[in-house]
Amino acid sequence: MKNDHNTQTALRGSGIESRKILPQVILRRGRGARNARTCDRFLVGGLYARINYMAKTLSIIDTKDQVGQEVELYGWVGNRRDHGKLIFIDLRDRTGVVQVVFTPHQADPLTAKNGGGLGAGQAPSLYDIAQRLRTEWVVRIRGKINERPEKMVNPELPTGKIEIEPLELEILNEAVTPAIAVDTDGYEIGEESRMKYRYLDLRRERLARNLSNRHRVMQFIRNWLDDNKFTEVETPVLTKSTPEGARDYVVPSRLYPGKFYALPQSPQQYKQLLMAAGVEKYFQFARCFRDEDTRGDRQPEFTQLDLEMSFVEREDVMALNEELLITLVEKLYPEKKIQEVPFPRLSYKEAMEKYDTDRPDLRKDKDDKDLLAFCWVIDFPFFEKNKGGAWTFTHNPFSAPMPEHKDELLDGENLENILTSQYDVTLNGLEIGGGSIRSHESKVLRKVFEIIGIDEIENNFGHMLQALDSGTPPHGGIAWGFDRLMSVLQNEPNIREVIAFPKTGDARDLMMNSPSELDKKQLKELHIKTEK
Numbered sequence: 001m002k003n004d005h006n007t008q009t010a011l012r013g014s015g016i017e018s019r020k021i022l023p024q025v026i027l028r029r030g031r032g033a034r035n036a037r038t039c040d041r042f043l044v045g046g047l048y049a050r051i052n053y054m055a056k057t058l059s060i061i062d063t064k065d066q067v068g069q070e071v072e073l074y075g076w077v078g079n080r081r082d083h084g085k086l087i088f089i090d091l092r093d094r095t096g097v098v099q100v101v102f103t104p105h106q107a108d109p110l111t112a113k114n115g116g117g118l119g120a121g122q123a124p125s126l127y128d129i130a131q132r133l134r135t136e137w138v139v140r141i142r143g144k145i146n147e148r149p150e151k152m153v154n155p156e157l158p159t160g161k162i163e164i165e166p167l168e169l170e171i172l173n174e175a176v177t178p179a180i181a182v183d184t185d186g187y188e189i190g191e192e193s194r195m196k197y198r199y200l201d202l203r204r205e206r207l208a209r210n211l212s213n214r215h216r217v218m219q220f221i222r223n224w225l226d227d228n229k230f231t232e233v234e235t236p237v238l239t240k241s242t243p244e245g246a247r248d249y250v251v252p253s254r255l256y257p258g259k260f261y262a263l264p265q266s267p268q269q270y271k272q273l274l275m276a277a278g279v280e281k282y283f284q285f286a287r288c289f290r291d292e293d294t295r296g297d298r299q300p301e302f303t304q305l306d307l308e309m310s311f312v313e314r315e316d317v318m319a320l321n322e323e324l325l326i327t328l329v330e331k332l333y334p335e336k337k338i339q340e341v342p343f344p345r346l347s348y349k350e351a352m353e354k355y356d357t358d359r360p361d362l363r364k365d366k367d368d369k370d371l372l373a374f375c376w377v378i379d380f381p382f383f384e385k386n387k388g389g390a391w392t393f394t395h396n397p398f399s400a401p402m403p404e405h406k407d408e409l410l411d412g413e414n415l416e417n418i419l420t421s422q423y424d425v426t427l428n429g430l431e432i433g434g435g436s437i438r439s440h441e442s443k444v445l446r447k448v449f450e451i452i453g454i455d456e457i458e459n460n461f462g463h464m465l466q467a468l469d470s471g472t473p474p475h476g477g478i479a480w481g482f483d484r485l486m487s488v489l490q491n492e493p494n495i496r497e498v499i500a501f502p503k504t505g506d507a508r509d510l511m512m513n514s515p516s517e518l519d520k521k522q523l524k525e526l527h528i529k530t531e532k
Contacts, residue, residue, distance in 0.1 A: 099159070400476075
């Protein structure tokens with residue numbers, strides 16, 4: 001109790017009330033130190049008190065409901081219009097834009113108090129400072145929220161009925177003339193320029209909205225799956241290269257010369273190992289990497305919603321994912337309409353015969369940007385012949401055959417007619433997800449590897465076979481192409497528009513200038529020699 005008494009005394013002496021949740025405190029310093037306005041925390045009598053170091057009272061979008069109040073706003077100068085005796089700027093933050101009106105003879109109390117560096121009686125007015133402002137300068141403005149004159153109301157802006165009368169103006173950072181315009185939707189700008197200056201490109205309203213909605217969708221999915229007893233588990237990014245699909249991105253090991261890690265094409269093996277571990281219901285938003293030849297709307301790294309469940313059949317997984325997709329659209333995109341519920345189903349054979357594709361676009365009105373036509377495609381062939389005439393898998397070697405085809409697979413007979421438990425979900429002609437019931441018996445998985453000609457099965461997949469022999473339950477799952485789903489929901493033409501820092505279509509990062517060469521010292525440490 002003595003320590004509590006000392007803490008109470010120290011707090012009273014500091015002018016701060018003692019309470020479980022301390023009030024936010026703004027430490028105002030001299031003008032020269034105003035960028036470093038507060039401490040992160042301070043020590044009083046052995047107690048750390050947290051301080052709000054941003055001191056930002058409102059986001060711009062919130063100003064529309066605060067007429068008559070004084071607020072402190074931070075943001076970028078989106079536009080500046082000089083109308084003689086009036087200067088208008090559009091102040092922008094991540095939530096919106098608000099108009100600030102500067103008139104002659106407005107004095108900045110802090111500038112006047114400190115003399116503005118001009119000597120006594122010569123402090124510049126807010127109007128003088130505002131004349132210096134240019135596009136994309138970063139500023140802090142304290143001001144009063146006023147209603148606009150009726151004739152000046154802008155119905156196209158959420159804040160169009162109000163404006164800010166500035167009381168203080170602080171230039172936090174100047175900016176060179178932007179390399180690309182950020183006040184348009186950006187479609188008219190060459191993609192290479194947008195990728196090179198992506199940090200500017202992301203300032204535009206459309207991309208800011210895409211990122212915000214991407215976050216909202218992720219958060220919704222997380223909460224929904226949590227409510228349904230799923231556990232989010234992160235799986236390794238440094239893993240082993242195994243022959244199961246596309247080329248791997250490989251990472252040399254400095255500690256083990258001549259050996260390499262691989263970046264995961266998907267968490268396929270790890271999520272099945274989690275089922276072997278008894279997790280039962282798993283998900284994660286996984287980063288995936290595939291060294292594929294550039295084609296179509298692909299990225300070398302991308303995000304997928306990865307999901308796996310134990311003790312399920314195909315119908316269980318499909319039903320859960322259909323419910324999640326429907327609920328997501330209804331809650332977050334109420335302006336959009338799902339064409340048909342339950343989702344229609346087509347066999348692979350039906351889809352190919354009727355639409356000549358296993359990703360049919362079933363929209364009745366393809367000009368309606370708010371129409372969503374989901375469809376399940378099922379009953380895929382397990383195997384097909386590659387260009388060399390050898391058998392390969394059509395989707396995933398870890399899939400289980402349909403129960404009625406299990407014996408034929410184990411006997412290696414009638415391979416061309418064996419159906420897999422694979423199921424794909426398509427949306428407006430795009431595949432947005434694919435999954436299957438998995439082989440949970442080692443003898444089935446081993447036979448698949450033999451059929452498709454995998455060498456050194458034990459060396460490549462011995463860990464999987466051992467896990468399946470250790471009491472792994474029946475299980476299945478799915479992986480959504482999360483970037484592609486977001487591109488459709490946001491009415492974007494490609495997935496690059498919904499990824500913060502995408503690569504170009506030919507897998508280059510123009511902003512970071514990668515891929516790039518390593519210096520000789522790094523190569524020597526990694527025991528690597530390169531040839532050109």
